[in-house]
Amino acid sequence: MSKERLFLNQTLPIVLIAGATSASGIACAQALHTAGAQVLAVGSSQTRLDERLGFTEGRYECDLTDFDAVQDLARLIHTNHGPIDALIHLVGGWRGGKSIVGQSDEDWDFLHRSVMGTLRNTTRAFVDDLISSTSGRLAIVSAEAVTNPTPSNANYGAIKAAAEHWVNAVARLFSKNAPNAAAISWVVKALSEQSPDLAPSGHTSVSYLAQAAVELLADRAVSQNGTRIALPRA
């Protein structure tokens, strides 16, 4: 499929993957690169970025928990590439604990910083790019825990619920100011590096996530603004 046919509004959208060095980030980056997007990868280690994502158009080390650093990153990316069209946020991490009393402050602080902090920082730094794009896109990977709360997963589920709320606030902004943009929460129970036929039961192969990342750029994704989309699972 030609690049022109895949992306109807623009030929080479710029996609920034925040937290790109894990299996999920590499799978998304590869699929988007193959589909013809310009992929910019961000992570906390330049070495890991260069080792794992050497095929991308740009690799940027940045501590995404630090808003000043993210603002510097945005300025650098604007200078090197111009405004981005899509932000795929993949920084995560999981912490659980025994029942409600086992939901520790340390785990809450980690999840708040890693999941919510990096989502807030990246969206605040890049949302104007997404609004001014002809087809701005934002996506996160949320968790089934949001709608299936358990005591042992309360910290994690609460943070993921907050992340979805944040995405939906961006979606509302898009619906007012950027009618061709979309902000989406993909939902999985767990991700697997394995192919779909080998992934453990209930897990979503990262190849399905990568496929969703490519489909995110299609014009039809606009109709999904502000929605949760369950990804296929084994």
Ligand SMILES: NC(=O)c1ccc[n+]([C@@H]2O[C@H](COP(=O)([O-])OP(=O)(O)OC[C@H]3O[C@@H](n4cnc5c(N)ncnc54)[C@H](OP(=O)(O)O)[C@@H]3O)[C@@H](O)[C@H]2O)c1
């Ligand atoms: N894995 C699952 O089973 C599962 C289940 C439900 C939802 N999810 C969600 O799916 C998404 C992807 O999951 P994942 O397991 O691939 O994520 P992950 O490994 O937790 O994070 C993705 C990448 O983020 C980077 N990162 C971490 N802290 C960073 C920071 N401060 N600044 C910049 N980059 C940072 C890490 O790379 P570096 O260390 O190289 O920086 C890591 O490779 C996450 O949002 C996660 O919450 C995952």
